[in-house]
Amino acid sequence: MTEGGIIVRVSGPTVVAKNMAGARIHNRVLVGEDHLPGEVIRLEADRATIQVYEDTTGLGLGEGVTDVGKPLLAELGPGLLGSVYDGVQRPLHAIRAKSGDFIGRGLSSPPLDREKRWEFRPVAREGDVVCPGDVLGVVAETPRVDHLVMVPPGNGGAIRQILAGSFSVLEPVALLADGTALPMLQRWPVRTPRPFRRRLPPTLPFITGQRVFDVLFPLAAGGAAIIPGGFGTGKTVVEHSLARYAGADVIVFVGCGERGNEMTEVLADFPELTDPSSGRPLMERTVLVVNTSNMPVAAREASVYTGITIAEYYRDMGYRVALLADSISRWAEALREISSRLEEMPGEEGYPTHLASRLAGFYERGGRVSCLGGGEREGTVTIVSAVSPPGGDFSEPVTQSSQRIAAVFWALDPALAHRRHFPAVDWKKSYSLYTGAIDDWFRENVSAECTALRGGLMALLQREEELQEVVQMVGIDALQEQERIVLTVSRMVREHFLRQSAYSETDASCRPEKAFLMLKAFLSFHTLCRDLLARKVPVESVLALPFREELERMKELPEEGFRETVNALIARIVTEGGRDR
Amino acid sequence: MAGPLVFVEGVRRVTMGEMVEVLLSDGSSRRGQVIEFTDRYALVQILEQSTGIDVLSTRIRFSGAPARMPLSPDILGRRFDGAGNPIDGLPPVLPETWRDIGGTPINPVAREKPSRPIVTGISAIDGLNTLVRGQKLPIFSAAGLPAREIAAQILRQAGTGEGERGPSSPGEKFAVVFAAMGITFRQASYFLHEFEHSGAAGRTVVFQNLADDATIERLLTPRFALTAAEYLAFDRGFDVLVILTDMTNYCDALREIATAREEIPGRRSYPGYMYTDLASIYERAGCIRGKIGSVTQLPILTMPDDDITHPVPDLTGYITEGQIVLSRDLHRNGIYPPIDVLPSLSRLMNLGIGPGKTREDHRGLADQLYAFYAQGRELRRLEAIVGEEGLSESDRRFRRFADAFEREFIGQGKRGRTIEETLEEGWRLLRRLPKDQLTRIRADHVGKRYGTAAVEAGRTGE
C-alpha cells in the first residue's frame, strides 16, 4: 500500500491523481475519502489516470489516492458456484446485507465467504512432488460439481504436509517443502489469461438445445459465437436458454450493462429450475456476474474479465464451461466512454483504436485446452456473446471486430422477431465455420446423415426464398405444383422445426438426436410429396395426406420413445411413396 | 464560457456533481452543476438561461453537495419546476428526508420479479402488450400522433385492477409522477387539466420543464421525478406510475452539453454515453423484495422522421422492456388509439397475465389475435399487388379480420375497457374465423369461449 496520491481531476468515471510515481498500470487503487476502488489505466510522469469502479459523484479535488500495489484480482475457490457478483467480484448478497436494497458507496466484502467450511478430501500425498495445476484434493462444492483444489500457477515442489477435514477457504490445506502454505483460495489477475498446457482442436460440439443452432450453425466446445441483433430480437432469451439447457458443466453468465429485471428472472428461476441431465437446481452450476446498465461503467468494463477468469479456473479443473456475455457491446461502450475521457485519438465511431485487439484478447481466452497438471485433464471455455448494434446495423465496429474473431455468427433478424418467429435466426446471414471440424462427431454420435440433412434443409429454405420473390411479384398462381409443395413444406419446417419457443414446457430445449430425426421426417415427407406429384397425383390429395399433423406435433413428443415413434412415422411416409396409385 | 458551460478557474475546493450558484453582476443568480474539474478549473453546466453571465464580474458559490430533493408524503398533489422548486404557490415541502437525485442503483439481488399487471383500460396494451408493475414501457410516437392523449387516457383509467378503476379510486395506493421535459405550455396544460378532471390531482406529483424553460435543466427533471417516485414507492408503499415526456427533448439537451464540451460525437452527434445516461433513468423502475410499492415507467418519445432506428428510440428500446409503437397509417385512418401491435411488445407481459392475474386464456388469445392480424396485414399488402381476385376466399376472410381488428379491437376510442371487456372483444373477433383455425389457443379454452350464446352475451367471468 502506498498512500500519498492526490486527486487533480475528475471526469466521468475517470480520475487523475498526481504524486503517483511508483504505481504500475493495472494496479488497484483506493480513491478519495470513501476509498472507492479503481484501477490505474495510464501513467504519465507522476500522474496516474484511474478508472473508478463506483460513481464518482462527490469526489473532491485534493482527496487522497492509495496504491494497493497489486492488480485487480479475482478470488478463486469453493463457493463461486451459486454466487452473484458485480463486475469487480463484489458479492451482491453480502453487499445487500450491508447497505440495503440500493448499492451504497465504498463498500467491500470478500468474494468468497471466509466463515464457510468445506470438506477437503486430499488426493495428493505427502512427499509427492507437485507442479502448477496438480490436484491437491477435492471439495464437493455442489452436489453436481466437484471442485478440484489445484496447485496455483507459480508454485510447486514436494508436499511436506497435506490435511484432510473441514476448512475455510483461507486455512492452509497443504504445505510445500519451501514453506509455502496453500489454502483452497487462490487469486488471479483478471486481465491475464490463466495458463494451460496446450490448445486442442475444436472437434467436439457445444450442444445448445436449440435446433436452429445445433442443426444448421453448430458451435464447437471451446469455440466462440456471437449473437448480433437489434433490440428485442431475442439475444437475451437465447443466452438464458443456453444457461439453462446447454451441454456444459459450469455456466458463467455475465450480465454486462443490461437490465436489472432480467437478472431477477435468472435469480428467481435458477434455484428452482433443474437441469434434465442431473436433476439438480441450475444455480448449482452457475456463477452470475451482474453489472447492470445503471451500475458504474468502469466495473462494467471489468466484468467480462472477472467472468472469463472464473470460467478459465473451472476449465483448469477439466470442466466444460460456457461464458455467456450479454452484451459485449455494452462492454465496448464502457471502453469507449473511458477512453474518451483520456482524450485518446478515437477510431471508428468514437471507439478506441485498440477495440479490435482488446476484443480479440478476450475471445482468445476461450478454447479447448489440455490443462496444466497431471492426469491429462481437458477443459473448454466456450464463449457466446450478444452484440447490440446501434440501429440493428451490423456494419458497426463491435459487430465487425467480433465477427472477424468468432467462428460462429448467429445473426438475429428483426423481421422474424416481429413475426414472433423465435429464435429469430436469419439463416441467410448466419454461419458456422465449425461444421467441417465437428461433423465427424455428429455422424458418429447423432446421425450418420447429418451433413446431408443440413444441406437438404438449407436447399429447401433457399428455394422457398426464390419462390417467395416470385409470389410477391405475380401472385401464387404463377407457381407450378412442385413449387407450391416447396412452400408448404418449408412453411412446416419453419413453423415446427426452426421455430422453438423458449417458454414451451416440452420444446424449450431439444436434443440434437431428436432434432436431426425431426428434420429427416420433414425431408422424407417432402420427397414423398415430390414423388407423388411427379406421378401425377393431384396436389389436393398430396396436401391431404394424413402425415402433416403428426409432423407438426413431433416437437412436443417426449424424449422417451421419440426415436421409435418418429422412425415409424418415417417408415410409413416411405411406404406411402411405394404404394401403387 | 461556451454555451451553457462555464469554466471556473482558481477553485480550491470542489466535488464532482455538486451544485453551484452563479452570482451575476446584476444581483441575480443562476444554478449550475459541476460536471468535471481539474486542479486548474471546474467545469460547470448552467441549468438556467446562461445569458447575462460575463467572464469578469460573475462570481460562483459552491454548495458542496449534489442536487437533493426534500421528500415527504406531502409532495403528493404538488407541482414543481424542472429543478425541483415548487411552482404551485405553496410553501416548500417540509422534508421528512432528503435524497440525492442521482439515485443509487437497486442491487440486482434485491429486485423482485415483476408479476402484477397494471390495467390501462386500453385493449391494445392490456390485451396484447400488458404493462406490469415495475416495468419500463415507452411509447414511441412521432410528430402529430396522439401520444399525449393516450398517456392521459392511461392516467385516467389506469389502476392496479385490484380496486376500482382509476388512480383516485378508494383502496388503492396508486400515485402518478409526471415529468414534462421541453413540452409546450399547451401540452402541459392538457395534462394538468386531465389530472384535475379525473380527480387524480391529489395523487399526482408534477415536475415541469417547458419548451421555453432552460434546456439544461431538463437533465435534472426526470431525476427529480424518479427520486420522488422511489420515495413514494419504497418508503411509502405506493404503486407509482411515472410518465416522462418527451425523452427526445431530454436527449437533445444531453447532446447540447456534449457539443459544448466538444466531446467526440456518436451517432447523429448524440454523445457516446447516451445509453448509460438513459439507463440511469430507465433502470430506476422496478419492484423490491419485501416492499409493497413499485415504480413503473411510461416514457414517451418522439421518433424524428418516424425513424425507429434513430438513436433516441433505438437506445431506449435497448434499455426498456418493450415498446408501444404508434402508427401514422392507423392515425390517418381515424383509428384511435393508433397503436401498431406488430412492432409493439411488452417483454414482461407473461409475468403479469394468466389465472389469478388476468385470465387463463389471455396468453393464447393474445397470440392468436396477433397471428391472425399479422397474417391479415400480410394479405392486405399482397392484395395491393395482385388485386382482390388474387386472394382466395379464406385469404379474404383474414384480410377482413385485420380491418375489423383495427377498427374494433384497437380503435376503441376514448372509452376505457376492463380486462374482461378487452378479452371478450378479442373472442368476438375470433368468432369471425373458423374454430379449427384457432391453433394458438388451448383446445379447452376454445371449447369454453368460442361458441356458446352465454359467452356471447358477455358472461365471461371465471
Ligand SMILES: Nc1ncnc2c1ncn2[C@@H]1O[C@H](COP(=O)(O)OP(=O)(O)OP(=O)(O)O)[C@@H](O)[C@H]1O
Ligand atoms: N426463443 C424465444 N421464444 C419465445 N419468445 C422469444 C424468444 N426469443 C425472444 N422472445 C421474445 O422476444 C422478446 C425480446 O427478447 P430479448 O429480451 O431476448 O431481446 P434482446 O435481443 O435481448 O433485446 P435487447 O437488445 O433490447 O436486450 C422476449 O421478451 C420474448 O417475448
Ligand SMILES: [Mg+2]
Ligand atoms: Mg437483451
